Amino acid sequence: MKEMSRYIGILISAVLWLLPFSDIYAAKGDKKDSRKGVDTTSFYYTEPKSVYGFYVDVDLVDPLRSVFSSNRSGFNVSAGLDINHTFMPAVEVGFADIDASEDYSYAVVEVPQSHVYRVSGTYFKVGADFNLLNKKPYRTISPMGYLGFRYVISPYKYEVKDYVVVDAFRGDGKRFSAEGDVLAQWGEVVAGLKTPVFRYLCVGLELHYKTFLHCQKKESFVDDARRIVKQSYAPGFGDFNDGVWGFRYTISYFFHL
Amino acid sequence: MKAFFRNYIKESLASAFFVVCFVCSFLSCSNDYCKEPMDTSMEVLFATRRDTSGVSLQSLKVTDRKRNLLLLEDTLSCSSVRLPLAAFDTISEFRMDFYRSGVPYSKVLVVKHKNTEEFVSAECGCRITSKIDTVYMNNAYHGDSIVVRNKFVLGRFDERNVKIYWNFD
Incomplete structure (x- = not known):
């Protein structure tokens, strides 16, 4: 899996290296922001306006992971409004189904082969990005190098099955199974690049730093015994x-307004 | 042309930065190991009224009294011990046999507690934590006393749950 990831990384890196040759740079007259020198016949030409359009992005990482790993599947789409090529409010929605039981490799006790820890659910993100690159007001679309933030909320289901609680000193043990719904919330700092490669078709890369994670603990009573389930995965976050x-x-399309 | 190359270099550097971050994130090691304490034993400290900082007991032997099961046998002297509370019972009884200044002692420590079964994480699995209700010795000498310093038995290092003040005099 790690080898495969490496090849995917190299492939995507190669594509990214080609970004500077993308369509937007080939257009004439995009060197200056002033009216002077602007090519009004360019496909990208527009009068300056406050809202230029909106992006719809589809993330390729989750579907690719789903292809190479049977333990997880998911998708992620987002939309962002381009205001002045500077400010971009964004919303994002995704779904993930993660079977995390394979990671159980350093357990203190032996567990049955049938053990399962699975999380499945949606996540919603809202936030905004700020473009740090040169703004080109006479262009319909502008390459973006941006910083931003997201607030994320993820209501999801979990299933814990056939784990074992043991009293190692006395040789007692019993199976532990539970399922239910929990809510996780966190914040993200985002840094990204997005550039058109053909007309309004864009590619982009985003790095996310996730922080301020808060996830509910689920408490219940089974046979008079208090039981707590802590989560170690959440859709959209992954492993805590x-x-x-x-x-x-991302592959995205810009809808010019 | 000059502007194109300036743009090219600027954007190349930005791309390079992100590519490096991207590849690093792919190649970074995952931490699939358990970071939580899974051994949740109760820590008991020994002291006397004269020496409240701690005293050592010799040849301590601890037995689960209900099951007559030897839990610990320490030929060296020790000033504290970690006792595993019963995971599926609310009362744990420990018989402690030891020597102090060559004199044999046998005490029974009774701990009433409530247990919590906890699924910690995918990597760690499950553990039992406890909350101490009551601690007493059912054959205490006059003057022996017990202090519950921390009623939560979570397996953390240096938890110091219970301190017993023996009356050896």
Whole structure:
């Protein structure tokens, strides 16, 4: 899996290296922001306006992961409004189904082969991006290098099945199974690049730093015994231990208004 | 042309930065190991009224009294011990046999507690944590006393749940 990931990484890196040759740079007259020198016959020409259009992005990372790993599947789409090529309010929605039981490799006790820890659900993100690159008001679309933030909420289902609680000193044990719904919330700092490659078709890369994670603990009573289920995965976040950094590689389309 | 190359270099550097981050995120190691304490034993400290900081007991042997099961046998002297509370019972009884200044002692420590079954994480699995209700010795000498310093038995290092003040005099 790691080898495959490496090849995907190299492939995508190669595509990214080609970004500077993308369609937008080939257009004439895009060197200056002033009216002077603007090519009014360009496909990208427009009068300056406050709202230029909106992007619809589809993330390729989750579907690619689904192809190479049977333990997870998911998708992620987002939309962002281009205001002045500067400010971009964004919403994002995704779904993920993660079977995390394979990660059970350093357990203190032996567990049955049938054990399962699975999380499945949607996540919703709202936030905004700020473009740091040169703004070109006479262009319908502008390459973006941006910083942003997201607030994420994820209501999801979990299933814990056939784990074992043991009293190792006395040799007692019993199986532990539980399922239910929980809510996770967190914040993300986003840094990304997005550029047109052909007309309004764009590719982009986003890095996410996830922080301020809060996830409900589920408490119940079974046979008079208090029972707590802590979560270690959430859709959209991944593993709480090492899912702090995330990334999206997006194909998007810009709808010019 | 010059502007094109300036743009090209600027955007190349930005791309390179993101490519490096991207590849690093792919190649970074995952931490699939358990970081939570899974051994949730109760820590008991020993002291006397004269020496409240701690005293050592010799040849301590701890037995689960209900099951007559040897839990610990320590030929060296020790000033504290970690006792595993019963995971599926609310009362744990420990018989402690030890020597102090060559004199044999046998005490029974009774702990009433409530247990919580906890699914910690995919990597760790499940554990039992406890909350101590009551601690007493059912054959205490006059003057022996017990202090519950921390009623939550969560398996953290240096938890110091219970301190027993023996009356050896």
